[in-house]
Amino acid sequence: MTPMTAESESPDGPVSAGTGRQVRLSLTRRPARPARHLADLSRDERREVAVSLGQPAFRADQVSRHYFVRLVDADETDAMTDLPEDARGPLLEALLPRLLVPARTLSCDDGLTRKTAWRTADGALLESVIMRYPDRATVCVSSQAGCGMGCPFCATGQGGLTRNLSTAEIVEQVVHAARVLRRQELAGGAGRLSNVVFMGMGEPLANYTAVTAAVRRLISPPPEGLGLSARGLTVSTVGLVPAMRRLAGEGLPVTLAVSLHAPDDELRDELVPVNTRWPVAEVLAAAWEYAEVTGRRVSIEYALIDGVNDDVARADALATLLTGRLAHVNLIPLNPTEGSSWQASAPAGQRAFVRRLRERGIATTVRDTRGREIAAACGQLAAEPAGRAGRAGRAESARPVESAEPVTSAEPVTSGVPVTSGKPVSSGESVESGKPVEAAGAVSGSPVHGSRVLR
Numbered sequence: 001m002t003p004m005t006a007e008s009e010s011p012d013g014p015v016s017a018g019t020g021r022q023v024r025l026s027l028t029r030r031p032a033r034p035a036r037h038l039a040d041l042s043r044d045e046r047r048e049v050a051v052s053l054g055q056p057a058f059r060a061d062q063v064s065r066h067y068f069v070r071l072v073d074a075d076e077t078d079a080m081t082d083l084p085e086d087a088r089g090p091l092l093e094a095l096l097p098r099l100l101v102p103a104r105t106l107s108c109d110d111g112l113t114r115k116t117a118w119r120t121a122d123g124a125l126l127e128s129v130i131m132r133y134p135d136r137a138t139v140c141v142s143s144q145a146g147c148g149m150g151c152p153f154c155a156t157g158q159g160g161l162t163r164n165l166s167t168a169e170i171v172e173q174v175v176h177a178a179r180v181l182r183r184q185e186l187a188g189g190a191g192r193l194s195n196v197v198f199m200g201m202g203e204p205l206a207n208y209t210a211v212t213a214a215v216r217r218l219i220s221p222p223p224e225g226l227g228l229s230a231r232g233l234t235v236s237t238v239g240l241v242p243a244m245r246r247l248a249g250e251g252l253p254v255t256l257a258v259s260l261h262a263p264d265d266e267l268r269d270e271l272v273p274v275n276t277r278w279p280v281a282e283v284l285a286a287a288w289e290y291a292e293v294t295g296r297r298v299s300i301e302y303a304l305i306d307g308v309n310d311d312v313a314r315a316d317a318l319a320t321l322l323t324g325r326l327a328h329v330n331l332i333p334l335n336p337t338e339g340s341s342w343q344a345s346a347p348a349g350q351r352a353f354v355r356r357l358r359e360r361g362i363a364t365t366v367r368d369t370r371g372r373e374i375a376a377a378c379g380q381l382a383a384e385p386a387g388r389a390g391r392a393g394r395a396e397s398a399r400p401v402e403s404a405e406p407v408t409s410a411e412p413v414t415s416g417v418p419v420t421s422g423k424p425v426s427s428g429e430s431v432e433s434g435k436p437v438e439a440a441g442a443v444s445g446s447p448v449h450g451s452r453v454l455r
Contacts, residue, residue: 033166034099034120034166034168034169035097035099036094037096037166037168038063039067039172040166040168042224043061043224046064046095047060047061050095053090055090061223062083063080063092064095064222068175068225071178071182075098077089098121099172100118100126100169100172101120102118102119103117112186112187112188113132114130114180116129116130118173120165124146124163126142126144127142128140128141128142128173128176128177129200132181132186132187136194137181137186137193137195138195139174139195140197140200141170142170143164143198143202143204143207143210144161144163144165144202145161146159146160146163146201147159147160147161147201147203148206149238149272149274151261151273152270156202164207164210165207167213170211170214173200174218174228175226178193178226194228194232195233196232196233198233199236204235205243212247212252231255231296233255234256234299235254235256235257236256236257236259237259238258238259239272239274239275239278239286240274241278241283244283244287244289244290248286248289248290248293253294253296255296255298255299256291256294256296256298256299257299257300258284258298258301259301260283260284260300260301260318261301261302262280262309262314263317263318263321267309284321284325288325288326291326297326298327300318300322300329301330301332302318302330302332303334304331304332304334304344304345305342305344306342306346310345310349310350318357318362319356319357319360319362329357329362330367331364332367333345333367
């Protein structure tokens with residue numbers, strides 16, 4: 001079956017908030033799906049692959065340990081001395097194909113922050129960011145190449161959706177970060193990856209199957225997975241309510257982060273267009289359900305935009321929504337993006353907003369703005385191709401990475417497959433079926449990025 005990419009077209013006529021906005025999908029052929037990788041497979045499935053190659057099943061466990069424990073790159077075949085030389089090539093071709101090729105890396109914050117732009121085998125672009133702190137090391141990973149949610153203050157959202165990433169393409173970003181830290185390629189000496197945030201490019205819950213499978217790979221002990229603590233993982237969403245409710249039942253004690261950005265539907269309809277389908281009350285109801293089922297505090301993400309959503313009255317409204325709930329507010333001064341006239345709230349406005357929330361008893365922090373100089377901060381990821389002029393000049397260091405030849409695709413990955421039918425669908429279908437959106441086109445009707453000041 002030929003893979004497709006979901007894109008959106010504007011619906012006919014306006015749709016009032018809360019009644020559902022129709023998303024019509026046009027389909028563009030892509031060359032191939034990502035090759036099958038061991039991170040796409042369960043341990044038993046990997047062992048079956050080894051047996052199909054005429055090898056003992058335990059060879060798959062050996063390859064998995066090289067990847068998840070020793071963090072060996074697929075090109076470092078000489079390091080896999082426990083694999084017979086004649087079996088090494090077929091095993092690695094079947095279980096460790098190259099999925100992501102680094103196109104460019106940029107670093108800032110005295111070398112403590114590094115952004116990598118990746119190119120997939122079919123030419124899609126995505127970015128991930130590693131951030132080193134005194135007490136932890138975090139990687140921010142992408143779940144889609146591009147994003148279809150259309151939030152007007154986000155560079156990724158304005159570029160539209162290319163396609164979902166496979167489970168292994170997501171996991172590879174994390175394994176790469178762990179490898180960079182272990183090999184002391186980031187400032188601060190040798191370290192261990194402790195946190196993973198699904199806050200890079202894309203809406204994670206619009207690629208539900210691949211994202212939840214990736215989470216399981218990351219928290220499963222070796223050789224099944226990487227062995228990270230589930231409590232160190234955060235999955236963000238703009239508020240895809242059916243998927244939020246489904247995630248609550250997965251048995252995955254990860255932190256749920258809800259990108260709210262406004263306490264009222266009138267403003268949130270503009271800032272987060274999917275709010276016209278699932279308004280604030282529904283999104284928060286699903287968040288509280290998640291907190292009750294998992295016992296995990298929900299993080300409420302709120303970008304502070306000068307003169308738009310940062311007045312004290314909205315701080316009061318937000319506090320009213322959150323009082324008595326297992327929630328924490330993470331305020332994010334808006335990061336600049338190309339073409340946008342919006343600005344971060346002035347320091348005095350930020351302090352007033354924080355003060356009012358805390359006076360109302362709401363746990364509140366202001367996010368440390370890492371990576372702004374290299375367009376690696378929240379809302380700035382846009383996966384520029386290597387060599388493009390512009391943002392690189394503002395980085396403390398910018399060095400191109402030698403690109404390897406992309407691999408050809410092998411067996412298709414079945415998780416997170418984009419929509420493959422041209423039938424127009426409405427976002428309400430996922431509510432009726434109880435199934436989350438697997439691939440979303442750009443939400444139509446969102447304001448042009450930076451074209452007007454929202455009130």
